[in-house]
Amino acid sequence: MIPFNVAKLLELKVQLGGDEGRHQFTLKTAKGTRDYNPKQMAIREKVFNTIISCFKRHGAENIDTPVFELKETLTGKYGEDSKLIYDLKDQGGELLSLRYDLTVPFARYLAMNKVTNIKRYHIAKVYRRDNPAMTRGRYREFYQCDFDIAGQYDPMIPDAECLKIVHEILSELELGDFRIKVNDRRILDGMFAVCGVPDDKFRTICSTVDKLDKMSWEDVRSEMVKEKGLSEEAADQIGQYVRGMDLAERLLQDAKMSQSKQACAGLTDMKQLFSYLQLFQVTDKVVFDLSLARGLDYYTGVIYEAILTQTGPVPVAAAQNGAGEKAEEGVSVGSVAGGGRYDGLVGMFDPKGRKVPCVGVSIGIERVFSIMEQKAEASAEKVRTTETQVMVASAQKNLLEERLRLTAELWNAGIKAEVMYKKNPKLLSQLQHCEDSGIPLVAILGEQELKDGVVKLRTVHSREEIDVSRAKLVEEIKRRTSDV
Amino acid sequence: MIPFNVAKLLELKVQLGGDEGRHQFTLKTAKGTRDYNPKQMAIREKVFNTIISCFKRHGAENIDTPVFELKETLTGKYGEDSKLIYDLKDQGGELLSLRYDLTVPFARYLAMNKVTNIKRYHIAKVYRRDNPAMTRGRYREFYQCDFDIAGQYDPMIPDAECLKIVHEILSELELGDFRIKVNDRRILDGMFAVCGVPDDKFRTICSTVDKLDKMSWEDVRSEMVKEKGLSEEAADQIGQYVRGMDLAERLLQDAKMSQSKQACAGLTDMKQLFSYLQLFQVTDKVVFDLSLARGLDYYTGVIYEAILTQTGPVPVAAAQNGAGEKAEEGVSVGSVAGGGRYDGLVGMFDPKGRKVPCVGVSIGIERVFSIMEQKAEASAEKVRTTETQVMVASAQKNLLEERLRLTAELWNAGIKAEVMYKKNPKLLSQLQHCEDSGIPLVAILGEQELKDGVVKLRTVHSREEIDVSRAKLVEEIKRRTSDV
Numbered sequence: 001m002i003p004f005n006v007a008k009l010l011e012l013k014v015q016l017g018g019d020e021g022r023h024q025f026t027l028k029t030a031k032g033t034r035d036y037n038p039k040q041m042a043i044r045e046k047v048f049n050t051i052i053s054c055f056k057r058h059g060a061e062n063i064d065t066p067v068f069e070l071k072e073t074l075t076g077k078y079g080e081d082s083k084l085i086y087d088l089k090d091q092g093g094e095l096l097s098l099r100y101d102l103t104v105p106f107a108r109y110l111a112m113n114k115v116t117n118i119k120r121y122h123i124a125k126v127y128r129r130d131n132p133a134m135t136r137g138r139y140r141e142f143y144q145c146d147f148d149i150a151g152q153y154d155p156m157i158p159d160a161e162c163l164k165i166v167h168e169i170l171s172e173l174e175l176g177d178f179r180i181k182v183n184d185r186r187i188l189d190g191m192f193a194v195c196g197v198p199d200d201k202f203r204t205i206c207s208t209v210d211k212l213d214k215m216s217w218e219d220v221r222s223e224m225v226k227e228k229g230l231s232e233e234a235a236d237q238i239g240q241y242v243r244g245m246d247l248a249e250r251l252l253q254d255a256k257m258s259q260s261k262q263a264c265a266g267l268t269d270m271k272q273l274f275s276y277l278q279l280f281q282v283t284d285k286v287v288f289d290l291s292l293a294r295g296l297d298y299y300t301g302v303i304y305e306a307i308l309t310q311t312g313p314v315p316v317a318a319a320q321n322g323a324g325e326k327a328e329e330g331v332s333v334g335s336v337a338g339g340g341r342y343d344g345l346v347g348m349f350d351p352k353g354r355k356v357p358c359v360g361v362s363i364g365i366e367r368v369f370s371i372m373e374q375k376a377e378a379s380a381e382k383v384r385t386t387e388t389q390v391m392v393a394s395a396q397k398n399l400l401e402e403r404l405r406l407t408a409e410l411w412n413a414g415i416k417a418e419v420m421y422k423k424n425p426k427l428l429s430q431l432q433h434c435e436d437s438g439i440p441l442v443a444i445l446g447e448q449e450l451k452d453g454v455v456k457l458r459t460v461h462s463r464e465e466i467d468v469s470r471a472k473l474v475e476e477i478k479r480r481t482s483d484v
Numbered sequence: 485m486i487p488f489n490v491a492k493l494l495e496l497k498v499q500l501g502g503d504e505g506r507h508q509f510t511l512k513t514a515k516g517t518r519d520y521n522p523k524q525m526a527i528r529e530k531v532f533n534t535i536i537s538c539f540k541r542h543g544a545e546n547i548d549t550p551v552f553e554l555k556e557t558l559t560g561k562y563g564e565d566s567k568l569i570y571d572l573k574d575q576g577g578e579l580l581s582l583r584y585d586l587t588v589p590f591a592r593y594l595a596m597n598k599v600t601n602i603k604r605y606h607i608a609k610v611y612r613r614d615n616p617a618m619t620r621g622r623y624r625e626f627y628q629c630d631f632d633i634a635g636q637y638d639p640m641i642p643d644a645e646c647l648k649i650v651h652e653i654l655s656e657l658e659l660g661d662f663r664i665k666v667n668d669r670r671i672l673d674g675m676f677a678v679c680g681v682p683d684d685k686f687r688t689i690c691s692t693v694d695k696l697d698k699m700s701w702e703d704v705r706s707e708m709v710k711e712k713g714l715s716e717e718a719a720d721q722i723g724q725y726v727r728g729m730d731l732a733e734r735l736l737q738d739a740k741m742s743q744s745k746q747a748c749a750g751l752t753d754m755k756q757l758f759s760y761l762q763l764f765q766v767t768d769k770v771v772f773d774l775s776l777a778r779g780l781d782y783y784t785g786v787i788y789e790a791i792l793t794q795t796g797p798v799p800v801a802a803a804q805n806g807a808g809e810k811a812e813e814g815v816s817v818g819s820v821a822g823g824g825r826y827d828g829l830v831g832m833f834d835p836k837g838r839k840v841p842c843v844g845v846s847i848g849i850e851r852v853f854s855i856m857e858q859k860a861e862a863s864a865e866k867v868r869t870t871e872t873q874v875m876v877a878s879a880q881k882n883l884l885e886e887r888l889r890l891t892a893e894l895w896n897a898g899i900k901a902e903v904m905y906k907k908n909p910k911l912l913s914q915l916q917h918c919e920d921s922g923i924p925l926v927a928i929l930g931e932q933e934l935k936d937g938v939v940k941l942r943t944v945h946s947r948e949e950i951d952v953s954r955a956k957l958v959e960e961i962k963r964r965t966s967d968v
Contacts, residue, residue: 027596027833030552030580035593038545038604045546057895059872059902061522062529066625067551067609068514087573088582091613096514098572109519112511120522125551129575141550153905157888161905164892279888349511388543404641404763408648411541418543421637421645 032140190263674747
């Protein structure tokens with residue numbers, strides 16, 4: 001009945017008219033997406049600059065891949081998360097999907113171009129059609145900042161550099177204290193084997209273990225046993241390993257674990273990794289954590305995840321948004337970076353199965369944004385959304401042409417300048433605009449100044465004014481704004 | 485029959501096996517898209533930096549909108565080009581489409597957030613499902629660099645700034661000589677009216693006139709008459725106006741044109757615009773061209789397009805790619821920027837139809853890339869794809885740990901440094917890497933240097949080597965690379 005009544009009402013509304021035929025637009029962005037306003041963009045630019053500087057400091061090149069891929073390129077890489085892939089409409093051509101992360105397109109790029117070694121970064125948006133029921137506000141479009149090293153090298157050196165990069169970036173962004181949890185898929189797999197998990201259940205049990213930081217052990221155990229059909233004994237044995245603290249040392253001597261070739265290889269690499277991390281002086285923040293599993297199918301060795309350990313209030317947006325998802329699958333509060341080794345992924349694309357070992361890290365940039373936005377909100381300092389150094393203004397009427405001429409002079413000299421698009425704006429509104437947008441200087445023109453060949457240069461915050469000769473204006477503005 | 489046989493053959497193939505169960509991936513990017521390699525990205529970054537610097541010099545803020553919009557947001561804005569919009573698969577939610585340009589999302593943003601004035605830039609990818617038959621290699625994914633001024637201001641001041649920006653950017657990019665063609669939709673419409681074009685045919689005749697720079701007048705005339713049903717007399721009268729040169733002066737006195745209120749308003753604004761352009765000293769490159777029409781429906785006033793006038797060989801890629809499409813609808817060779825005034829677009833989104841006048845410009849960045857790439861190819865200078873300042877190397881074995889330690893020291897001091905991920909790389913291969921990637925300095929460690937507390941600093945191009953004390957290394961590297 002209700003749909004029928006709605007239809008009837010809508011029909012009546014059309015008959016009544018009154019909206020002058022205007023089409024009723026739904027004025028919104030697509031579900032799970034949002035616009036970024038200038039203030040958010042200013043904060044984002046600052047964060048990007050810090051991250052890109054770090055990537056460049058480590059000699060990374062930059063690549064870009066398309067926003068959509070052939071659907072089959074993405075198929076079978078993400079395990080349980082594959083259902084979140086966005087498909088495009090079949091328009092008589094190819095079956096296409098929006099990229100789910102930047103890692104699989106990177107592997108496709110390497111295989112397609114037969115690149116066997118590269119150190120690259122890629123910053124771009126990825127897309128996940130998150131199930132609304134499980135989302136609590138996670139975004140469907142968000143940025144990833146990825147750094148990856150591909151190539152056959154001596155063990156653990158590139159892996160150590162990835163962790164060093166996480167350490168540098170998180171330190172520079174000043175987000176508060178952090179920890180980097182490290183584990184190895186081979187240790188996990190070895191542990192699963194000695195605990196009696198059947199081979200074909202490794203990946204799915206892995207994704208359950210990965211939920212330990214947001215679910216209780218009881219719930220994790222129950223998922224393993226009831227949903228995934230693991231024996232109670234195996235689940236309990238896994239529990240003993242992953243729930244203990246200070247596992248690193250114990251594992252290295254564990255009689256059972258040492259039976260697994262895989263686990264031993266992982267543990268040997270772990271020791272080597274920590275020795276390099278020591279040289280890089282980042283061991284203060286790195287902990288070996290056997291409960292870290294990471295959900296994606298493609299990891300083959302070392303895996304890691306950085307979490308913020310500050311105890312202050314966690315920003316809601318940060319806890320919600322599904323940012324930098326190589327960095328964090330799940331809503332674990334405070335995860336801001338993550339990654340690992342994926343030696344098999346490129347081979348999946350190569351017609352002859354040729355492997356290119358890879359290791360990488362992704363910064364959870366959306367979460368970082370949220371924290372930075374909250375900090376900006378809390379601080380007294382205003383976020384500037386332009387870089388304008390000087391406003392060209394006048395107090396008198398009929399000076400538009402003179403204002404435009406001077407503004408062009410400044411632009412041509414590389415000065416960031418603004419002028420109001422009004423013939424006769426009030427001086428007060430020109431000054432107000434400077435206050436509002438943080439423009440530090442005003443160049444004021446008047447009849448007298450024009451006659452004298454000078455400009456009155458006003459410092460907005462102190463209200464001081466001095467006359468500067470037109471010939472020296474550029475130099476004077478540069479001098480005063482050089483520290484900005 | 486054929487599908488049946490294909491199915492049978494595929495079945496046979498499966499039975500024969502032999503591909504070891506490997507799934508046969510199609511190793512390619514989606515049709516009409518491409519990857520960008522590090523060299524292309526380095527050139528792109530340089531171009532972006534020039535353009536963004538200019539936008540910031542003019543006080544622009546930055547915004548970002550999602551890559552897809554509700555389908556209805558894009559409906560009815562692009563005229564004949566609407567068929568090129570990419571739709572997403574209906575996944576039980578909203579009907580979504582990939583953005584076709586950055587202008588319509590900007591207008592949606594303004595209406596949705598009730599923004600009545602802003603000067604913003606937006607650099608992002610847009611999507612056009614170009615019909616392969618008509619494409620000749622045009623890309624379906626490409627970047628746009630847009631700068632727009634929204635707000636109610638005195639006439640032609642923001643319009644003049646947009647043209648000034650085009651002038652600055654094209655001059656700075658050193659792409660060769662250029663012209664900026666200017667026209668006004670109201671003059672066109674007025675001309676159509678006095679030539680006897682029915683009101684409801686203005687837009688479609690407009691998009692035919694816009695083809696004049698890639699089609700002969702005979703073909704344009706034929707399209708007007710045969711396809712669009714215009715009378716032969718009207719078509720011939722339009723021809724008299726748009727095919728003449730030096731029209732500006734004639735038009736201002738034309739008895740017929742002066743009958744059109746619209747045309748007069750356009751011509752008055754045109755005079756005003758040129759007076760501001762004179763103040764900005766950019767009239768050397770700007771010409772009034774009545775044959776410029778621009779295809780998109782949303783323009784309401786001044787329109788413009790910048791073309792390169794160099795007579796050298798036109799790069800194939802540049803002529804092909806569908807770059808910066810607000811800049812150029814069509815394959816007119818050499819168009820690198822374009823835009824215009826669209827005072828009605830925001831009002832189409834506002835529930836109460838409130839208008840926000842807008843004017844903007846889009847840089848045809850993909851075309852600019854192609855030209856820059858060709859220039860880089862032709863020049864002897866190598867394009868660097870990293871910014872690495874120094875390679876930490878050693879000639880002797882077993883110094884990996886020392887190399888890593890020194891590299892971390894340099895990173896921590898903000899130096900861009902690389903180290904090879906091998907325990908014992910050959911000195912030659914370390915030096916070769918510097919040659920290949922343009923790294924200017926090598927910091928060489930040996931037993932003796934470690935004992936003496938020095939590092940051998942080698943300049944790659946001159947092969948000079950000097951010993952620098954470890955304490956002064958950072959300072960020395962900074963000094964030597966400060967001009968880079």
